[in-house]
Amino acid sequence: MAKVCFGMIMSLDGFVNDRDGEMGKLYASFEPNEEINNMMARTGAVILGRRTFDLADADSYAVDYEFQVPLFVVTHHPPETHPNENDRLTITFVTDGVESAVQQAKEAxxxxxxLILGADVFRQALRAGLVEELQMAIAPILLGKGLRLFEELEELEIQLEKIRAIETREQVEIWYKVIQ
Structure with missing residues (x-):
């Protein structure tokens, strides 16, 4: 059975983008490694929020997106024109909530x-008890302002168990199991 994981890079002070909504500074220190490559190989479907999906040109996913698997985009408003797909990457716009997106993604x-990508859809899935594992990469930067990953979760108290941690030349990556 598919495991539902969340992966994100954030600043040491907890931001997933800067004051201008950009993420480039976070990825300046990112280095692919064996653990990330293994995680990518184990991924059979990706769930994104609409804002995360819109960060790239919609038609570019079929050409050069690193995850060539079915994508499920949680949104209230699907685009009028369906983006390009290929024989491995399909795009489904899910309008009936994150629970439905997770169910469809698990089947696919x-x-x-x-893998869940995107701060808002992650928070929705975490609130619904659907996230089983977190993979957090900590970038060596303090942004001071931007979008905080763990904002708006005041009502939750979730225990985590560290599964593993690796250190690259510039950053630390930590995997946690979610204990509900």
Whole structure:
């Protein structure tokens, strides 16, 4: 059965983008590594929020997106024109909530994992108790302002168990199991 994971890079002070909504400064220190490559190989479907999906040209996903798997985009407003797809990457716009997106993504992923990308859709899935594992990369930067990943979760108290941690030349990556 597919495991639902969340992955994100954030600043040491907890921001996933800067004061201008940009993420480039966070990725300046990112280095692909064996653990990230293994995670990507284990991914059978990806769930994104609409804002995260819109960060790239919609038709570019079929050409050069690193995850060539079914994508499920949680949104209230699907685009008028459906983006390009290919034989591995399909795009489904899910308008009936994150729970539906997770169910559809698990079916599409089969035995592989489902990866959630995007702060808002992550918070929705976490509130609904659907996230089983977190992979957090900590970038060596203090942004001071921007979008905080763990904002608006005051009503939750969630225990985490560290699964593993790796250190690259510039950053630390930590994997946690969510204990509900």
């Amino acid at each position: 992923a089969g035995e592989k994992d489902v």
